[in-house]
Amino acid sequence: MRLLFVALTTITFVGISAFAVTHRENGSGNISLSNEDSLEADRMKYMNEVMASIKGREKMQADSVFKNLKVIKGESSVSAEHLLWMMNWGWSAELGVSCSYCHVIGKWESDSLGTKDIARGMWNMRVKINKEILPGITGMNYDKNPAVSCITCHRGSPIPTAK
Ligand code: HEC
Numbered sequence: 001m002r003l004l005f006v007a008l009t010t011i012t013f014v015g016i017s018a019f020a021v022t023h024r025e026n027g028s029g030n031i032s033l034s035n036e037d038s039l040e041a042d043r044m045k046y047m048n049e050v051m052a053s054i055k056g057r058e059k060m061q062a063d064s065v066f067k068n069l070k071v072i073k074g075e076s077s078v079s080a081e082h083l084l085w086m087m088n089w090g091w092s093a094e095l096g097v098s099c100s101y102c103h104v105i106g107k108w109e110s111d112s113l114g115t116k117d118i119a120r121g122m123w124n125m126r127v128k129i130n131k132e133i134l135p136g137i138t139g140m141n142y143d144k145n146p147a148v149s150c151i152t153c154h155r156g157s158p159i160p161t162a163k
């Protein structure tokens with residue numbers, strides 16, 4: 001039973017952590033989520049601040065809107081708005097942290113926190129695993145699109161090796 005729960009939770013998270021992110025908007029133009037967690041309100045506050053600062057450019061490709069993207073570059077499928085959802089659900093929620101774990105709040109382009117650069121390396125690792133390493137393993141069922149994302153290892157904790 002517990003295993004089933006873990007499996008279902010993983011599927012749900014993998015589903016929302018890929019590039020395809022779904023969300024709904026409320027009447028005021030601000031964004032609200034259905035999957036609340038304790039840090040969600042904090043993260044949404046920052047999301048809405050960034051959203052306001054890029055108003056009118058949300059649908060443009062992320063690397064043409066933001067100043068210091070080094071790994072999420074040249075991705076025509078990733079709009080500025082999409083990058084923010086990746087930040088929120090894909091990266092923060094899967095590590096169980098808020099934006100301040102990797103960012104100096106308000107100075108989003110700054111690289112002064114070491115965790116931000118680690119996250120870039122983690123992203124590159126994820127891409128390499130999914131594009132090169134996983135497809136090279138024989139005998140797997142590829143119909144299910146096996147893929148690794150942050151949640152696969154982190155499971156809601158910034159240090160997955162912590163006991
Ligand atoms: C696990 C670390 C991590 C967390 C947590 C995180 N970010 Fe990021 N963020 C990054 C990294 C790494 C980049 C740069 C990506 C690149 O180089 O392509 C980035 C880039 C950004 C940028 C683009 C800044 C610019 O101008 O270059 C914004 C805006 C941003 N994040 C907002 C957020 C918000 C809002 C949250 C919380 C909802 C958040 N981030 C949570 C690691 C993180």
Ligand code: HEC
Nearest residue numbers: 091115118119122123126148149150152153158159160161
């Ligand atoms: C294959 C497993 C794996 C995947 C996938 C993975 N990580 Fe990690 N991550 C680790 C390990 C292992 C550590 C080091 C933990 C330690 O210090 O003992 C780590 C550490 C980190 C840290 C540093 C935490 C700290 O405070 O020292 C950040 C930030 C991070 N990962 C972000 C991410 C992000 C963002 C993703 C998805 C893009 C991701 N990771 C995907 C295994 C993984």
